[in-house]
Every structure is written in C-alpha cells, then in structure tokens.
Amino acid sequence: MNNLKKDVILSVKNLGISFKNGKEKKIVLDDINLDVIEGEIVSIIGPSGCGKSTLLSAIGGINNSFDGEILFKEEKVSTPKSDRGYIFQRPALFDWMTVEDNIGYGLKLKKITKEEISSKVDEFVKEIGLDGYKKYHPKHLSGGMQQRVALARVLVMKPDMLLMDEPFSALDYQTRIEMQNLTLKLWELYKPSIIFVTHDIEEAIFMADRVIVLSKNPGKIVEAIDIDFERPRNIEILSNPKFMEIKKELLKKLIL
Ligand SMILES: Nc1ncnc2c1ncn2[C@@H]1O[C@H](COP(=O)(O)OP(=O)(O)OP(=O)(O)O)[C@@H](O)[C@H]1O
Ligand SMILES: [Mg+2]
Structure with a gap:
C-alpha cells in the first residue's frame, strides 16, 4: 500500500446492523471491523443483499441505528455531513x-x-x-x-471521504472506464479517502489500495487484499498476471 504512515480517518468497530421484519430480526452486518487511512481507496465487493449499501449508510450517518462504533476523524458518526460525500448509482442532481x-x-x-x-x-x-x-x-x-x-x-x-455506492454500474463499458479514470485523476488532486462499492471485480481492483470481500447472511468481512500496483494506473494492468491472480482469489471468495 502506498499510504503507510498516514493516519486512520475512519474506524469501524464491531459494527452490527440488523433489521426487524415483523417479529423476525435479520442480522445484516455482523462484527465488521474496518480502518481506513487518509487518502486510501478501499473497494468493497460482495453478493447482492450482503449489506454493502447498509454499511455505507452507517458510515455516511444516514442510518445511525447500529451496534458497535463508527469513528470518523475521531468523532462518533451519527448524522450525514459534507466531510463524507455520497455518490450513488443514479446521480443525485x-x-x-x-x-x-x-x-x-x-x-x-x-x-x-x-x-x-x-x-x-x-x-x-x-x-x-x-x-x-x-x-x-x-x-x-x-x-x-x-x-x-x-x-x-x-x-x-x-470532503475527507467519498462514499461511492456502485457509482458507475448504470453506465456503458467505455463511459465506465472514463469515469474510473476521472475519479482517480480527481483523487490525485484532492486525495479524499474513498470507499468504493462495486459488483465488478476488475473495477474494484483497478481503483483500490485494498479490496474487501463481504459474505452474506450475515455480512462479514471474509477477505481483504492489498493492491499495490503503482499509480497512476492504466487499463494495461488488467492483463498483468498479478492482477489476474488477485481477480481469481477474489472470485473464489465471492462464490464460496
Ligand atoms: N431499511 C431496511 N429495512 C429492512 N431491511 C433492510 C433495510 N435496508 C436494507 N435491508 C436489508 O438488508 C440487506 C442488505 O441490503 P443492502 O442494500 O445493504 O445490500 P447490498 O449489499 O447493498 O446489495 P446490492 O448489491 O443489491 O446493492 C437486504 O436483505 C435488505 O433487504
Ligand atoms: Mg447496494
């Protein structure tokens, strides 16, 4: 990782989130522990319904009903603030x-x-x-x-952090690549930390310093892989053997 020696900006500790469905209680996220450092890009992948958006809403302060603790810049998160900017799949304009x-x-x-x-x-x-x-x-x-x-x-x-929830999944392939590049270019300029949720494993690796895999029922972190390709990156890394190896590892964890 190229961000060593920097400070932790986000600390998620023993996070648990459950929803009530009638009398039943459904545990969506269970004992999530995650530290993100300043300027780091962390991708999150996991099956549909495993709690990726739920995790982002808690970090964003939209959902504050959870067990455990979320500290952002050493303060407890409880409400949305412009220091954590949200980007959704559909542009909120x-x-x-x-x-x-x-x-x-x-x-x-x-x-x-x-x-x-x-x-x-x-x-x-x-x-x-x-x-x-x-x-x-x-x-x-x-x-x-x-x-x-x-x-x-x-x-x-x-913002000190961008929370991006499948931001490019509604776009065609070429536009998607352009948006990945634009995001990384802007990141180079302003260096916000980014949590990037996606279903696309290649996109997850291409963007990130670290890729985290969540399992489903309950959502738990089952893998975290550091991605240390140099930046700025270009599309050629997709055919790098190391890239393909990482992709294979992540895929194995996803379909387990
Ligand atoms: N407000 C809510 N009330 C009840 N259940 C909820 C609520 N929000 C989310 N859930 C449930 O929590 C689970 C996780 O949902 P979430 O949207 O976080 O999944 P996800 O990983 O983002 O899925 P996807 O990849 O499809 O976007 C789902 O089973 C969903 O039905
Ligand atoms: Mg989602």
Missing part, C-alpha cells in the same frame, strides 16, 4: 438546476462570496471536462455527464 447551480449548491450554504463560488464551480467544471455545459440542465446531459456533475458537486465541498 437537482433536475431544475443548471450544471453550475448543482455544483455550487453546497457552497451556497457556506459563508463564501458569489465570486468565490463561481470560481470554484468553474475550476470543477473544467476538471470534469464539462466546459461549455455550465448552463445545461441534467436532463440534457448523458448519464456519464450527469455522474461527472455529481462527482464535482460532492468534491467541491472538499
């Missing part, structure tokens, strides 16, 4: 707002001048490659472009 207003929305809630907002928005519009689209509304953009705006909207707030 305001349809009635233009690209620039969507990106600047969070900044408007902060006490900064219009000029500062506008210059930050311009910086991000450029970073995401949407120069010329500032005045567009989301419905006039492709799915990939909308997801770019969603990324900018979250990153403009300079």
Whole structure:
C-alpha cells in the first residue's frame, strides 16, 4: 500500500446492523471491523443483499441505528455531513438546476462570496471536462455527464471521504472506464479517502489500495487484499498476471 504512515480517518468497530421484519430480526452486518487511512481507496465487493449499501449508510450517518462504533476523524458518526460525500448509482442532481447551480449548491450554504463560488464551480467544471455545459440542465446531459456533475458537486465541498455506492454500474463499458479514470485523476488532486462499492471485480481492483470481500447472511468481512500496483494506473494492468491472480482469489471468495 502506498499510504503507510498516514493516519486512520475512519474506524469501524464491531459494527452490527440488523433489521426487524415483523417479529423476525435479520442480522445484516455482523462484527465488521474496518480502518481506513487518509487518502486510501478501499473497494468493497460482495453478493447482492450482503449489506454493502447498509454499511455505507452507517458510515455516511444516514442510518445511525447500529451496534458497535463508527469513528470518523475521531468523532462518533451519527448524522450525514459534507466531510463524507455520497455518490450513488443514479446521480443525485437537482433536475431544475443548471450544471453550475448543482455544483455550487453546497457552497451556497457556506459563508463564501458569489465570486468565490463561481470560481470554484468553474475550476470543477473544467476538471470534469464539462466546459461549455455550465448552463445545461441534467436532463440534457448523458448519464456519464450527469455522474461527472455529481462527482464535482460532492468534491467541491472538499470532503475527507467519498462514499461511492456502485457509482458507475448504470453506465456503458467505455463511459465506465472514463469515469474510473476521472475519479482517480480527481483523487490525485484532492486525495479524499474513498470507499468504493462495486459488483465488478476488475473495477474494484483497478481503483483500490485494498479490496474487501463481504459474505452474506450475515455480512462479514471474509477477505481483504492489498493492491499495490503503482499509480497512476492504466487499463494495461488488467492483463498483468498479478492482477489476474488477485481477480481469481477474489472470485473464489465471492462464490464460496
Ligand atoms: N431499511 C431496511 N429495512 C429492512 N431491511 C433492510 C433495510 N435496508 C436494507 N435491508 C436489508 O438488508 C440487506 C442488505 O441490503 P443492502 O442494500 O445493504 O445490500 P447490498 O449489499 O447493498 O446489495 P446490492 O448489491 O443489491 O446493492 C437486504 O436483505 C435488505 O433487504
Ligand atoms: Mg447496494
């Protein structure tokens, strides 16, 4: 891992989450322990329904009914905050707002001048490659472009962590690769820690410093593999024998 010597930013301790279904109690996550360090990218894979989104909602502060403890920057997590930015599979944009207003929305809630907002928005519009689209509304953009705006909207707030829940799974293969590259480019610039949930094993390895596998019923961490390919990475690593070996290992854990 290329992040040694850095501080732990997120610490999930003995996390357990269960839901009541009538009289029955269903344990979804059981005794999850996970530390993420500053700037680290951790991918999470696991079968559908194993609790990946449930884990992210707890870390994001959306679901605060759990056993155990989640510490973010040494404070207990209980509510959502802009220091943990969420990216969902469907871009969460305001349809009635233009690209620039969507990106600047969070900044408007902060006490900064219009000029500062506008210059930050311009910086991000450029970073995401949407120069010329500032005045567009989301419905006039492709799915990939909308997801770019969603990324900018979250990153403009300079979060310490991004929680990405299958962010590119609705996109076609090529757009997906573009979005992976864009995310890694933006990560190089701002270095947020990222928890990246995906069903795609190759994507999980390509993005991450570490890949974690969750089992189902109950969701437990059954594997954690460090991924130490140098960054910046390019698509060629997909045919690297070491990459294929890791992929095989992860696949074995997934289908067990
Ligand atoms: N609010 C809730 N109330 C009751 N059960 C819930 C709730 N949220 C999630 N669950 C249950 O918890 C389990 C895990 O759901 P979760 O959405 O976290 O899975 P997931 O790993 O993200 O799946 P997928 O890969 O399909 O997105 C499922 O059985 C789901 O039905
Ligand atoms: Mg999910």
